[in-house]
Amino acid sequence: MLYGDVMSPTTPTVVSDLDLPSIDTPELTDGDRQALVASLAPDHWIVRNAIGYTVLQYADVVSVLRDKRWHSATSKIPEMMGITDRDFLDNQRVSILSAEGDVHTRLRRLVAKSFSPRSADRLRPFMREVVTDLVDAVAATGRADIAADICEPYPIPIICELLGAPRDDWQLFSRLAEDVLRIFNGNVLEELDVIKAARVELDEYSRGLIADRRNDPRDDLITDLIAAEEEGDRLSTDELVMMVDAVIVGGTDTTRNQLGCAVGLLSGYPEQWKLLAEQPELAPGAVEEVMRYFGAVRGTARFASEDIVYRDVSFPAGTVVMTSMGMANRDSSVFDDPGTFDIRRTPSGQPHLTFGSGIHYCLGAALARAELQEALPILARRMPDLAVDGEIEWKPSTTAIFGPARLPVTFTPS
Secondary structure, three states, X not given: OOOOOXXXXXXXXXXXXXXXXXXXXXXXXXXXXXXXXXXXXXXXXXXXOOOOEEEOOHHHHHHHHHOOOEXXXXXXXXXXXXXXXXXXXXXXXXXXXXXXHHHHHHHHHHHHHHHOHHHHHOOHHHHHHHHHHHHHHHHOOOEEEHHHHHHOOOHHHHHHHHHOOOHHHHHHHHHHHHHHHHHHOOOOOOOHHHHHHHHHHHHHHHHHHHHHHXXXXXXOHHHHHHHOOEOOEOOOHHHHHHHHHHHHHHHOHHHXXXXXXXXXXXXXXXXXXXXXHHOHHHHHHHHHHHHHHOOOOOEEEEEEOOOEEEOOEEEOOOOEEEEEHHHHOOOOOOOXXXXXXXXXXXXXXXXOOOOOOHHHOOOOHHHHHHHHHHHHHHHHHHOOOOEEOOOOEEXXXXXXXXXXXEOEEEOOOO
């Protein structure tokens, strides 16, 4: 039985026949919509949304994420965004982010060791160097836009160092990554040609880097992935290119936005910001609490690969369900006093779900944790009296990866 399953001899009700509250409320502001969802979560495990349904409670979110019949909808995102360009749609490669079944199991088995905590730890000194340089660039002025000056540029050098891209190529890599990631912008249809061109150029660059590493192995991720072997099985060149793409898509905007969410949140808790500066050993717990309380990834989409019955409800094949990590992370049946933010919180015994659960649990979780654990204490120490200068401009709550668009702050110059 899956976690959260309820067995019953009654005939299941088709989900479309249920009398469910709806959160498809375009007339509401982002804040009001979030308040509506929060008000529904304690008494409703599932609600309607614009494309299907949203699961709100922790046990049910975990059940959906762990049930292999619910497939990742990542591969369907272009069509869900209204993209009809056949050339673009037909050239969507199999990705570890969206693969299922034996294909996903094989890919995950081959690459898992390369994304271990030990692999992330070897980059920690470089992470500290990157964030220190970024702070140095604004320290004398006593003001900064944390989103633009710190969060945006932070992940790319680390991804380049991880992959083994030469420093001379970092600006090129950054531009290509920026253009590929435009697919998550709200105006993707207008920018499709830019995205397509960047994908072609990035693929060519990745193939060149892979060829270089075959001839000249280094201490980097691409070399590790080339060497990865399981019972004689290895990744093909196309699969190696796919992994580079997955690292960019999965490891850039997520880190940027989660760091922005963290600073934006902590700016409202100056005593905890000060504590983090004085006791950097609190960083691991602070990162977990930030991601529980204010995660950048608030939900993920799944679709029923076959007819599924869960909690006496029948979900026909093709039904799209959003899992609300944001609401699950505030579930009072799992987390004590979930509406309180405290970086010294005692772990509940159940993890937050911002990294997901099940077979698609975030492959880069160790890297993301390390990036946040290294950045936050340095920012807190270098900007001890950080204060928001005006208002934080947040991205729409419907954005795939949530965070600040602008985060203007002041602090004592140094």
